[in-house]
Each structure stands twice: as structure tokens, then as C-alpha cells.
Amino acid sequence: MFTQAFGPFSSLVDLTVLLDTADANKKHGFDVWNTAPNPSDAISKWKTWLDLPDTAKAAIERECDVGDIAAELDDTLEKHNLYSHLSLERKKILSDFDKEHAKYQPKKRKRVPDEVYDDPDIDAFKEKLENISLECWSLPPQADLFVRRALPFEHNALSKTKECKATSSKSLQAKDVLLYITVYDKSASHPYQVWKSSSHILPSTSTLEDIWNAIPCPAKEYPEEVLADDGSLVEFDTSRTTDRGPCFCVHGATYGDGGDAQYAQKVLDYLATCKVPPNRPRVTLKPGGLISDTTLDSLPLILHFPNWILHNGNCEHYFAVTHIRLRHPSDPVDGYPLTTHLTPVSxxxxxxxxxxxxxxxxxxxxxxxxxxxxxxxxxxxxxxxxxxxxxxxxxxxxxxxxxx
Structure with missing residues (x-):
């Protein structure tokens, strides 16, 4: 299940070796962010460009210019009637594909036809699209084999990258490496499947507590019960939550928050006393440190390897490091952890x-x-x-x- 959901695992990644290799390359004049296969090739091509006459440069720039396409795209997106027409046409195409290949055909009902509005801009826009000579522009009937509706976790509720609150945000350090972390939740309809719930970017000097604070979970907000003297439930106190901290299980070690709940110790106690069938190996874990003191660069990192989180009774999450890269000059300095994906909640x-x-x-x-x-x-x-x-x-x- 884990290999299918998270992908093949990588070998152990040592961030210290990664930084040392990058520093050594910089000392030899190699720019790690240069996209050319060989820096000398890029330099020679740039010199060739500078030696060209101005008329040749202008001709090449006119041939490669896409400003007219960009201007037309911007104009279409800014005009709400044209953009709405494109969106509705796309939804209609997907709906027709779904109806044609659905396992169970619903009963046809009489539908009131959509009201047709006379809009000269839309008529001209439709005529312009129909006159496009590209054969790949229109979708043939065979295209339904490669088209499907987006799954719920593939939608993103964020229109832009969300920064962390200023009170708990982190700043990039000189020796930081950026880690891309994806959080998964168990599917409500398929208990043996996991779905992506959020994606985050954290510096390597962040702690497990920073991951915990960035993870969105409804169980963090369950109100606390107010009981009467006889133990009966009176009401719920929304100003206080029932969440008492998590337990992280990372590569054979448990990490807790040191609170009263002590979820990490409870997991160890349960594994030591639970009965295991003879044909199954016993799971062994060792105690780790506190999530507030354990930094990500001090942990053994394996790409796409799921790490387990337990909190608030039986609420479970998994997180995996999906990408590791060096710091880029265009990266923001503050506001970490950054949230890049958030699955909408219905x-x-x-x-x-x-x-x-x-x-x-x-x-x-x-x-x-x-x-x-x-x-x-x-x-x-x-x-x-x-x-x-x-x-x-x-x-x-x-x-x-x-x-x-």
C-alpha cells in the first residue's frame, strides 16, 4: 500500500553532504542554478549572441516574441464573459465524456434549455476559436481515454502560497536546505487508502513541531466537554480543544511533545504489551526526543518514505519528504513553513x-x-x-x- 501511495523510496539523504558538495561546486565556479549542461557552453553561446549584428538580433527577437499571444491570453482572462465561456465549454466537454462512459446511465429527465444571451464579443471569440487551424486544438472522441475529472485531493483551495503566522514563522538561514513535505490522511470511504491533504515547504533547521503546527486537521479544534458533578455532559467549551499533542514516529523512533498526554510513551507501552500473532513480527520502536527540539536535518531523510503521526485518540496522518533542493536567490526569507497546497474541505x-x-x-x-x-x-x-x-x-x- 505504501509503495503505491507514496512512490518508490530513495536511499538515505545526508543534508550535510549535499551542502558540502554545493559549496565545493561554487568554489570551482559552477553555478548550481545554471540550467545549461555545461557552463562553458552557455558562455560561448552568449558571446556568439553578442557578436551578431543588431539587425540579426532584432529579427531573431521578432521571430521568438510571444508578446501577442501573452496579450491575447491576458485580455481573455480579464474579460469575465470570455473566461466564463471557456470554463463552461470545458465543463460541458468533461460532462459529455463522463456521461458517455459512465457505468450506470441515469434516467434522462427533461431539462430546460439554457438561456442564450446575444453577446457580440462571445460570438466573435467563438468564431476565432473555430478558425484555429491546429489539428490538435479540437478534442476528438478518442480524447476521452485521456481525460478524467480531478479527484478531490487534486483541487487546491489556495490561490497563492500561504505563509505561516508571524508569531510562529521561521526565517531562512545561510546553511538551510528547503524540504518539500506532503501530508496524507486516511480516506474516509477507503480505510486502506491515503489521500493528500496538504503540502508545505520548510527549511531544514525546522523542527517536527513546525510540521505539526502547519498540518491542518479538524481534530485539533474539537471543543472540550464540560461535565456536571454526576459526570453527565452539559455543554462544549469552544475556547478549549481536546487536542493534547501528537506522537511522531520517524524511522523507528517516537517523538512526543512532553505534555501530560504523553502519546509517544503510550505508543511504546502498547507495543510492549500487545499480543502479536506468531506469523507476524513484533514492531519495535525506541524513544526519541521532543518534537520541539528535533530538527529535520538531524533525522535520517528518505524521499517518499511515510512517517506516522498520531494524536487526539486515533486521528492518524502520514507525512513524506517529496523533494529536497538548495536555497534559490528568489526564495522568500520569512514566513516558513509555507503551505502550497490545501485540499478543500466539503x-x-x-x-x-x-x-x-x-x-x-x-x-x-x-x-x-x-x-x-x-x-x-x-x-x-x-x-x-x-x-x-x-x-x-x-x-x-x-x-x-x-x-x-
Whole structure:
């Protein structure tokens, strides 16, 4: 399962050797960010370009210029009617492909045809697209073999890179290497599959605690229960959460946060006492340090190797280092960890109005069909307070994703 989800594992990566090799190359005049196969080739080609007459340079620049294409693309994106037309046409093509090859064909219903608007700009735009002479521009029927809808975790909720909060952000150091880390969660519908939930960029001097603070998880925001003297549940305190820190398992060692929960020690105690079938080897782990003191450059790093995180009961995550590179002059200095990908979270709609995302769940209300019953704040106020015959009703606030 791990090899299919995360890819083939690499050999052990030593960041110290990587930095020493880069420094040695710089001393010999080799620029690690030069894309040419040989620096001398790039220099000789640049000298050849400088020796050309101005008329030849101008002719080459005119031939290679793509300014007209860029201007037309920018103009199309800025005009909302043209961009909407392109988006709707693409969705229609994908929808037609899905309907043609669906395993179960839904019953055809009469649909009201879409209203047609007379827009001269769109008519001219459509005529321009139809007159494109490229044979690969239009999608033939065979293209459906190579087209599919994006999976939920392939959508990105971020329109730009998200920086960390200023109170906990890190800055790049001179000897830092940038690590690309991808976080995976277990699929709700397929418990033996994992889906990508977020992607982050961290300096090599970051700690495991920095990874933990960057990971978005609803279990971090579960409100704390307020109990009565007899142990019965009274309400939920949204100002306090039930999360008491994580346990990281990285290459045979456990790392905790040193809090009262001590998840790392509990994992070790469980593995020491649990019964293992005779045909299965016993999992052995050794205690590590604190996540606040353990830096990433002090750990054995293997690309695409999953590392396990446990917190808040049985909430599990996996994280893997997917890419390692040297610092580039264009990289930002502050704001790390950077979040580059965040899988959108689908929140259920209110069961009453069926329009606004639900914010609360109602338990044991005799007036409602199901328990729990999710509603929005406005519909909750409309229902009113519990009556005498409904004393056992309980209102539970849903996760607001404040840490996202």
C-alpha cells in the first residue's frame, strides 16, 4: 500500500553532504542554478549572441516574441464573459465524456434549455476559436481515454502560497536546505487508502513541531466537554480543544511533545504489551526526543518514505519528504513553513434550509427526524431553546477550521 501511495523510496539523504558538495561546486565556479549542461557552453553561446549584428538580433527577437499571444491570453482572462465561456465549454466537454462512459446511465429527465444571451464579443471569440487551424486544438472522441475529472485531493483551495503566522514563522538561514513535505490522511470511504491533504515547504533547521503546527486537521479544534458533578455532559467549551499533542514516529523512533498526554510513551507501552500473532513480527520502536527540539536535518531523510503521526485518540496522518533542493536567490526569507497546497474541505449543508453550510449539530431533539441533525446558526435560532419535554437536547458546535 505504501509503495503505491507514496512512490518508490530513495536511499538515505545526508543534508550535510549535499551542502558540502554545493559549496565545493561554487568554489570551482559552477553555478548550481545554471540550467545549461555545461557552463562553458552557455558562455560561448552568449558571446556568439553578442557578436551578431543588431539587425540579426532584432529579427531573431521578432521571430521568438510571444508578446501577442501573452496579450491575447491576458485580455481573455480579464474579460469575465470570455473566461466564463471557456470554463463552461470545458465543463460541458468533461460532462459529455463522463456521461458517455459512465457505468450506470441515469434516467434522462427533461431539462430546460439554457438561456442564450446575444453577446457580440462571445460570438466573435467563438468564431476565432473555430478558425484555429491546429489539428490538435479540437478534442476528438478518442480524447476521452485521456481525460478524467480531478479527484478531490487534486483541487487546491489556495490561490497563492500561504505563509505561516508571524508569531510562529521561521526565517531562512545561510546553511538551510528547503524540504518539500506532503501530508496524507486516511480516506474516509477507503480505510486502506491515503489521500493528500496538504503540502508545505520548510527549511531544514525546522523542527517536527513546525510540521505539526502547519498540518491542518479538524481534530485539533474539537471543543472540550464540560461535565456536571454526576459526570453527565452539559455543554462544549469552544475556547478549549481536546487536542493534547501528537506522537511522531520517524524511522523507528517516537517523538512526543512532553505534555501530560504523553502519546509517544503510550505508543511504546502498547507495543510492549500487545499480543502479536506468531506469523507476524513484533514492531519495535525506541524513544526519541521532543518534537520541539528535533530538527529535520538531524533525522535520517528518505524521499517518499511515510512517517506516522498520531494524536487526539486515533486521528492518524502520514507525512513524506517529496523533494529536497538548495536555497534559490528568489526564495522568500520569512514566513516558513509555507503551505502550497490545501485540499478543500466539503462542509455539509444545513438540513433545514439546505442552503447554508451547517455550523451546529443537534442531538436528541424530538422535533427533528435524525440525531444528530446538522443545522446552520440561523435555523438553530429559529428552532429556539429546548422545552420541558425536550430536556435532553444537546447542541454541539461543528469544527470551524480556524487553523486552516
Amino acid at each position: 462542509r455539509g449543508l444545513c438540513r433545514i434550509c439546505d442552503f447554508v453550510p451547517a455550523s451546529h449539530a443537534i442531538v436528541n431533539d424530538l422535533r427533528l427526524d435524525d440525531s444528530p441533525f446538522v443545522v446552520c446558526k440561523r435555523c438553530l435560532d429559529f428552532l429556539g431553546e429546548p422545552t420541558s419535554y425536550n430536556d435532553s437536547r444537546l447542541v454541539v458546535p461543528l469544527v470551524e477550521h480556524k487553523t486552516w
